[in-house]
Amino acid sequence: MKTRILGFVALVAVAAAAGVALFVVPADLNQGDAQRIMYPHVASAWLAYLSFGVTALAGIGWLWRRDLRFDAAALAGAEIGVMFTAFAIWGGMMWGRPVWGVYWQWEDPRLTTTALLLALYVGYLLLRRLTDDPERRATRAAIVGIVAAVDIPIVHFSVEWWRGLHQTATIGSPDRVLNPAAPMVFVGTLLGMLGAFTLAWLYLIIRRYQLARAEVQREEAARLDRLVSARTAEAVR
């Protein structure tokens, strides 16, 4: 029931944040209406980091405690992270074409490392399909999830470390928290979108975790059934 209420609140919040971003906040003087894409684009990118962070931490949790609930959380983080990374890339492309003149540029470190992040976690999800043994799957996935998370700070700081098309952080950099490189109305709208998307993320991660747990329990029940059938067949012989 509480999760349902969270889902409803998230829906209202996302609709309100999108309404403000599209119809209330003025267009940027230099970038025009295209700048409105920045709000869901940045929110998606931050939630991708958060999701993959959950996957890495849950992976550590599994390796440490051997509790399959950690693996379910890791899977939830990875699947939702892949979705938000794809949204961030799509939003970036739709913003890049009118502002930079190109959809994509492989020479840009932020774009390339983000594409790598997407590929790494799509690989993570594919890897999980290679075995039916929940424990072996969880161990393999945990290692890949932890190693792949190394790319998260590389993506984030790529705009500071290397030159490229992508702008540096507007509010995400420690020295810009109190002095953001954008008018407060834009920063407030971005924070509103970030809050709304985070509520939606929270709802989705809870639901995906519940699904992962239900799937593992079903797998376990099927394995037990097979075991019982095999033993019964042996006993009959």
Added chain:
Amino acid sequence: MTDVGFVIAAYAVILGGLGLYTVSLWRRLRATRRRDDEAR
């Protein structure tokens, strides 16, 4: 395409994708729970 066209394309895919994923998750969860109930 105009700037507004790019804005519409971005929001449609992101918000639409979010909505579609939520509905698919919902359906997968419901189907799994229904199968569990039937198995019991």
